Amino acid sequence: MDDNRIKEILQKEEFNKSELIELLNSDDAGKKLIFAKAAEIKEKYVGNKVYFRGLIEFSNICAKNCYYCGIRGGNKKLQRYYVTENEVLEAVKYAWENKYASLVIQAGERKSKKFVDSITNLLQKINAMTNNEMGITLSLGEQSEETFMKWHAAGARRYLLRIEASNRELYKKLHPNNKTHDFDTRLNALHLLRKCGYQVGTGVMIGLPFQTIEDLADDLLFFKEFDIDMAGMGPYIEHEDTPLYQYRDQLMSKKDRFDLSLKMVALLRIMMKDINIAATTAMQTLDKMGREKAIKVGSNIIMPNLTPVKYRESYLLYEDKPCIDEEASECKNCLEARIHISGAEIGYGEWGDSKHFKNRR
Numbered sequence: 001m002d003d004n005r006i007k008e009i010l011q012k013e014e015f016n017k018s019e020l021i022e023l024l025n026s027d028d029a030g031k032k033l034i035f036a037k038a039a040e041i042k043e044k045y046v047g048n049k050v051y052f053r054g055l056i057e058f059s060n061i062c063a064k065n066c067y068y069c070g071i072r073g074g075n076k077k078l079q080r081y082y083v084t085e086n087e088v089l090e091a092v093k094y095a096w097e098n099k100y101a102s103l104v105i106q107a108g109e110r111k112s113k114k115f116v117d118s119i120t121n122l123l124q125k126i127n128a129m130t131n132n133e134m135g136i137t138l139s140l141g142e143q144s145e146e147t148f149m150k151w152h153a154a155g156a157r158r159y160l161l162r163i164e165a166s167n168r169e170l171y172k173k174l175h176p177n178n179k180t181h182d183f184d185t186r187l188n189a190l191h192l193l194r195k196c197g198y199q200v201g202t203g204v205m206i207g208l209p210f211q212t213i214e215d216l217a218d219d220l221l222f223f224k225e226f227d228i229d230m231a232g233m234g235p236y237i238e239h240e241d242t243p244l245y246q247y248r249d250q251l252m253s254k255k256d257r258f259d260l261s262l263k264m265v266a267l268l269r270i271m272m273k274d275i276n277i278a279a280t281t282a283m284q285t286l287d288k289m290g291r292e293k294a295i296k297v298g299s300n301i302i303m304p305n306l307t308p309v310k311y312r313e314s315y316l317l318y319e320d321k322p323c324i325d326e327e328a329s330e331c332k333n334c335l336e337a338r339i340h341i342s343g344a345e346i347g348y349g350e351w352g353d354s355k356h357f358k359n360r361r
């Protein structure tokens with residue numbers, strides 16, 4: 001397709017589905033135009049800063065069985081763990097002392113009262129330890145409205161729940177067909193999070209088996225329509241001990257999956273100028289400079305891993321996940337260098353909340 005057509009589309013205020021498909025299908029020259037536009041918008045609306053969210057992979061125990069995920073309940077090869085409260089508080093202390101102004105607590109999905117209470121308790125302890133000055137994000141799956149409210153009251157302010165695929169037919173192909181993996185429940189959970197006052201983050205995997213370019217265009221329109229505050233997207237990466245592994249020969253090449261992921265980040269930045277967009281670890285798995293490249297074309301959030309190293313091997317959602325042996329301080333140094341290479345600055349000591357969330361209020 002010729003560059004003039006891409007230029008013409010990029011000048012529009014809003015993109016419709018067929019324009020998004022054209023953009024997602026653009027060749028290398030078109031891609032450069034998209035990236036340049038996204039970089040310009042990023043600079044203008046969210047600036048040059050990248051914010052740290054220290055990631056604690058709290059537990060790999062999961063009641064679900066998503067077909068893509070390495071820590072699905074059905075994977076019996078894994079040692080299951082949860083990080084002890086003391087270990088979490090150690091990680092929080094590290095984050096606090098190093099001026100990471102925010103944390104993400106992520107785990108497999110569990111709904112038992114014991115689990116819910118352990119998180120509430122942890123939130124209270126983190127807040128007491130840091131004078132309520134730590135921005136806390138949760139990524140703990142679908143929960144009831146009551147639980148979302150409880151955790152919000154205990155100090156959580158942001159929540160990440162990827163829709164994974166906004167096309168319900170595709171969603172069905174990626175999950176078991178039962179009540180614990182219901183598309184409508186997931187969608188409803190996103191609405192509940194909004195209702196409970198959270199900054200809401202969602203996202204999808206890119207390059208999944210059965211996924212089309214059309215699906216990805218719809219995903220972008222879904223984010224816009226839902227009016228999300230934050231996004232986390234990255235390439236789908238196969239994992240040997242999962243049902244989707246059998247389709248590995250049908251996947252796009254890793255390079256193409258990476259390129260498409262980068263385009264998705266750039267296009268979302270153009271469409272939703274002031275949201276927070278993460279440079280995800282999965283981007284780096286497929287390209288050594290993946291996170292730097294994402295920062296250049298739109299990402300402004302990065303999640304240095306704070307999980308105690310002894311647990312990291314057991315939280316492999318996909319193959320070749322980086323940062324398995326690196327201590328928190330090594331990831332910090334590594335990311336500092338990477339962010340500087342991208343020409344960005346780190347917003348130490350700042351929450352870096354979604355501007356979009358603030359602008360909506």
Ligand code: 5AD
Nearest residue numbers: 068069070162235236237282317318
């Ligand atoms: N490849 C890429 N991302 C994955 N996730 C889970 N499994 C994979 C995989 N095989 C993502 C999902 C989930 C997030 C925590 O990790 O999108 O929401």
Ligand code: SF4
Nearest residue numbers: 062064066069072108
């Ligand atoms: Fe569990 Fe999340 Fe993995 Fe699904 S993607 S199996 S909910 S950890």
Ligand code: FES
Nearest residue numbers: 323326331334335
């Ligand atoms: Fe962990 Fe680079 S971010 S080693």
